[in-house]
């Protein structure tokens with residue numbers, strides 16, 4: 001019966017959240033914004049990429065002066081640029097509109113800036129002038145070197161392949177770091193997205209006086225556990241929606257998104273680190289959720305509960321202060337504290353797991369701390385909810401809740417007996 | 421004692437330094453309808469919450485079906501709390517189905533039952549409305565529906581008629597009577613004494629943290645003199661050790677007999693004392709009368725000792741004619 005009720009609670013809580021319009025407005029806003037941003041990036045990339053070609057079809061008229069002597073008449077002709085009499089004449093020509101741009105190549109372009117003057121065409125278009133000046137100079141230098149191979153190398157475009165070893169075994173480098181760090185991203189995503197909902201998850205029962213009805217119908221543990229699991233499912237659903245534009249983009253427009261430009265090494269999924277990462281994620285999520293639910297159970301209104309949000313949020317960002325130490329010296333005291341203090345443990349341990357500086361024993365301890373802490377918090381949340389529900393309007397003291405909690409002993413059907 | 425649905429003994433409840441229930445004991449037998457009466461703040465809701473494990477009792481045994489109540493025991497309980505409330509932003513039918521499932525029905529059965537119930541209470545068209553779009557009385561009907569889902573064997577109703585108009589009050593009483601016929605044990609808190617007289621087999625009156633009276637309605641009525649004498653008269657009604665004056669207007673009075681004297685003897689005494697009696701009828705004392713008598717002196721600002729017999733503004737006597745409080 002209890003298991004059946006747990007399923008019923010999860011179903012009810014999940015369905016009633018995801019069938020609300022508000023939920024979808026909030027959830028879909030993120031990928032829509034992401035799509036817009038990607039769109040803008042894509043558009044501006046297109047404009048810069050085609051700048052040089054656009055110039056070749058002589059869309060704007062260029063004049064230049066060259067004190068370095070690098071640009072030959074041939075190079076200039078390729079860009080349909082005409083020499084100007086003097087820098088002053090060049091600038092005046094731009095101002096009067098006889099040319100669109102004037103490039104002033106200095107005597108030592110390797111140390112002095114090339115000055116570019118142009119008619120204002122708006123932010124995106126203005127970028128073309130510089131790109132064309134750059135292209136002109138590069139072309140001139142290439143001609144001077146007179147060897148495509150040398151000019152490629154001179155441009156610093158040599159390909160480098162690094163192989164590192166852990167003992168005699170080849171280690172994966174960045175490729176092994178990224179996959180386990182995905183759990184960290186998911187953790188942050190879940191907590192940031194759901195913290196408010198976690199805090200308020202029992203508020204509705206309290207504000208609408210549903211608690212008495214609920215407390216006499218099902219075990220409070222079932223209710224709270226059901227809510228936590230439903231929240232987790234809701235969070236995962238949101239993550240899927242959020243990442244869908246990227247996944248769709250990668251599947252259907254792999255070229256346009258040019259993900260290869262990120263130059264990711266092949267990802268290596270180390271099963272041990274992935275398992276550890278997953279367990280830390282689940283344990284950390286459970287701990288944070290039960291803690292937030294417990295806080296919410298004590299607070300009579302959303303406003304008062306909100307004050308605690310800041311503290312919890314700070315706790316998940318604080319470990320980043322020590323991120324450099326985690327890589328260089330994982331045994332520093334501060335790293336150890338962050339690793340084992342339950343509320344900073346998930347982020348710290350996920351980072352260290354990603355960097356490969358968390359050994360199995362440490363991982364086991366952290367996971368045990370997280371799950372143990374979550375269990376304790378669940379019990380506390382349940383009791384606070386039971387007692388918080390009665391005094392609908394005032395705060396419950398934790399002492400009262402813990403003392404009263406002995407009323408429902410874990411074992412069987414203990415009767416309520418006289419105290420004396 | 422074994423078949424008692426509800427068994428409470430030696431129950432005490434303190435909130436901090438305040439004792440709300442001092443020492444309370446009673447049983448509710450399977451199949452009976454039990455009235456739980458008492459003035460505002462006498463501790464009825466507190467007792468019910470302690471019985472249902474919502475409050476922790478300071479002392480005492482509070483059992484349902486022979487053990488402390490826990491939802492997971494699977495006792496089929498229908499509880500209508502004094503503080504009503506359901507999920508406001510959900511559809512009526514979804515809320516009812518949810519609770520039906522929590523009470524052990526399967527989804528289809530819960531849905532069908534709910535639709536039939538909504539039809540019965542004239543809310544069929546509201547099944548897909550959000551709860552907070554319903555009037556407060558309509559919400560109460562939904563809540564009552566949730567309470568009686570899955571044929572509860574024990575119904576605990578804390579002021580069920582609160583907020584209902586007379587038509588719906590009748591409907592509600594019919595529904596409760598139906599549950600009772602189906603074999604449910606009903607414990608109800610109410611301030612409507614006619615409802616108690618019509619529905620309840622036994623009652624308890626809570627006062628000063630303990631049972632002021634406990635038993636069948638007949639027993640309680642007998643305890644409070646059983647009968648009321650209503651007389652129309654002229655003259656002066658003299659004090660007497662045999663009766664107490666409950667109400668005295670210019671030409672009308674209500675008396676209650678305080679000892680073993682019979683009514684005929686009282687009539688004879690009155691005539692002998694020179695009172696002109698124009699009509700003399702006796703009726704059973706109503707629960708309302710008893711309620712007024714038991715709690716009537718509570719709201720007085722006067723802080724005199726309760727034993728000092730004194731006449732209340734509307735002519736009732738208190739103190740001296742009070743039946744000694746011997747509890748249950």
Ligand SMILES: Nc1ncnc2c1ncn2[C@@H]1O[C@H](COP(=O)(O)OP(=O)(O)OP(=O)(O)O)[C@@H](O)[C@H]1O
Pocket residue numbers: 390391435440458459460461462463464465466467502
């Ligand atoms: N959680 C609580 N904390 C402190 N005092 C409480 C609490 N709950 C109830 N009381 C006190 O206990 C007393 C009895 O309250 P209760 O609600 O049981 O009365 P009641 O008989 O149901 O009254 P009513 O007919 O008005 O519903 C009141 O004086 C009330 O102030």
Ligand SMILES: [Mg+2]
Pocket residue numbers: 464465466502578
């Ligand atoms: Mg009450």
